[in-house]
Amino acid sequence: MKKKIIIILSAATALIALAIILWIIGRNSGPNPISEETAEVTVIIFANEEELANDSLSVSADTTLMDAMKENYELTVSADGFVEAIEGIEQSVDNNEFWVFEDNGEMVTEPAEEFILEDGDTISWELMEF
Template sequence: MKQLLLIVTAIMMLLAGCGTNETKKPADQPKTEESIREQVTVQITKNNGKEKITEKKVEITDETTVMDVMKENFEIKTEYEDSFITSIEGIEGSQKDKTSWFISVNGEEAMKGAKEITLKPGDSVEFDLHPYE
């Protein structure tokens, strides 16, 4: 009888040690440094950065373009088959005032259109409305 009691006690201790380890779902887990780097920062400004309109951190995937980010995260208007952004968040450039939206990526003025610039994690994109003359 003593042996049976010892065996039962040993089995119960083993089972208690094998309790379930609850794991968090990926959505519940805190963001890792790697997942944070899968983002870009987009800043919308006016007058060469003097007036900040908004700033967002936006998640990207491979082959995400500036135009993709803008269409998915901001209210924009475009011309010339999505080659030229004319309005962001209701703010438009003006021929009368000779103002237009200019794009910079990582501090360098873009020499391509928004749909031709592919972003990498950690990039910083700025759209600034200022005079073109």
């Protein structure tokens, strides 16, 4: 009878030890969270000689300017992908006023929907008369 109890206790101890080992292995080898790269950018918006916004945004890697703008501001975009209004302030074709943007003080020739933001960018939107 003693021998049977010793065998049962030994088996139970072995099973508990095995369960603990498997639990530890599972914790250490589980999926590692993927650290997604982010970019810190500044967006400044001017209209009618007034600063409407000056915000620091944290965006995911490969985020386009258009996506960041849509996510953070009230935006109206034409079917052709041109920004027609930001925060309710519309451009005026009749007055030759259009929304344009610069990156780090330089005019950008590609559309906002293709422009990929990079860490440290300062984007300036301005309603300009041409």
